[in-house]
Amino acid sequence: MTMRSVRTISEVRHTTALWHKEGHTVALVPTMGALHAGHKALVEQALNAADKIVVSIFVNPLQFGPHEDFSHYPRTLDADAALLASAGAHLLYVPDSEEMYGNAAATVISVPSLSHELCGKFRPGHFEGVALVVTKLLQQVQPDSAVFGEKDYQQLQIITRVVEDLNIPVAILSAPTVREEDGLALSSRNIYLADAQRHIAPELYKTLLEMRKQWRAGLLAQEIEEWGRTTLLAKGFSSVDYCAIRHAKTLMVPHVGEPARILAAAFLGSTRLIDNMEG
Ligand code: AMP
Numbered sequence: 001m002t003m004r005s006v007r008t009i010s011e012v013r014h015t016t017a018l019w020h021k022e023g024h025t026v027a028l029v030p031t032m033g034a035l036h037a038g039h040k041a042l043v044e045q046a047l048n049a050a051d052k053i054v055v056s057i058f059v060n061p062l063q064f065g066p067h068e069d070f071s072h073y074p075r076t077l078d079a080d081a082a083l084l085a086s087a088g089a090h091l092l093y094v095p096d097s098e099e100m101y102g103n104a105a106a107t108v109i110s111v112p113s114l115s116h117e118l119c120g121k122f123r124p125g126h127f128e129g130v131a132l133v134v135t136k137l138l139q140q141v142q143p144d145s146a147v148f149g150e151k152d153y154q155q156l157q158i159i160t161r162v163v164e165d166l167n168i169p170v171a172i173l174s175a176p177t178v179r180e181e182d183g184l185a186l187s188s189r190n191i192y193l194a195d196a197q198r199h200i201a202p203e204l205y206k207t208l209l210e211m212r213k214q215w216r217a218g219l220l221a222q223e224i225e226e227w228g229r230t231t232l233l234a235k236g237f238s239s240v241d242y243c244a245i246r247h248a249k250t251l252m253v254p255h256v257g258e259p260a261r262i263l264a265a266a267f268l269g270s271t272r273l274i275d276n277m278e279g
Helices: 009-021 037-049 077-087 097-101 126-141 150-165 188-192 195-200 203-216 221-235
Strands: 004-006 026-031 052-057 091-093 145-149 171-175 239-247 260-268 271-278
Touching: 004 009, 009 026, 009 052, 009 091, 009 126, 026 037, 026 126, 037 052, 037 077, 037 145, 037 171, 052 077, 052 126, 077 091, 126 145, 126 150, 145 150, 150 171, 150 260, 150 271, 188 271, 203 221, 203 239, 203 260, 203 271, 221 239, 221 260
Parallel strands: 004 091, 026 052, 026 145, 052 091, 145 171
Antiparallel strands: 239 260, 260 271
């Protein structure tokens, strides 16, 4: 089976409208390309949920800060298309910036209580950029469901909330984080890591695991967070944006017994790694 590729809103809409008319369900997997086994797992999850799978690749300028890696974010379209075809995706949607934003977008979509915490504190405007592009993609593709990775846990909570608040008729599904054998979460940005940094990187996952043990043993969140930060620095991370235990839905400080999530963001040189797990 061949996978088609389209670049315009009208082509993608036409295709999904036709599929709906034929009685098929449609799932969307939004990505920024440079695809790996984590993205492939999202396609597999989508195939469990729907008949036809659309994968979008769009490196969204609005979600990068002025000093972030937008201009050199890895772009590997041919390899991405091959991976998606082998995963069983049906349509690749690759809009350019002109198609996505025209002159510019004046609308802002923000969930301040979720977006200004954790990564949002360190990447101002990032989640507004994510919320806008995902809302636009949902309107453009009109899928029945859309699949996101737990790897970007805060993003997943924000999108879930936007869809709920705006009554967008789509089911938001999530897939667990796919990891290397040593625990490092797969990420398109891992290629930036030098050998010595790659060696240290799995300590992020190991530190979260240990924080989880401490949380389950009943230690205080604040003490665990401090331990996590100190440990990451001692293991060789250059700096730590946050090491946090939060309520799994609201991302606020959890009370004892509430569902919790353990999240961290830390730098190795100029590469910023994030990871999270259930508390
Ligand atoms: P990105 O292309 O990195 O913006 O990610 C596109 C989607 O893939 C998002 O929903 C991510 O959460 C998800 N994703 C990225 N890395 C992983 C991973 N290691 N495991 C599972 N999902 C992932």
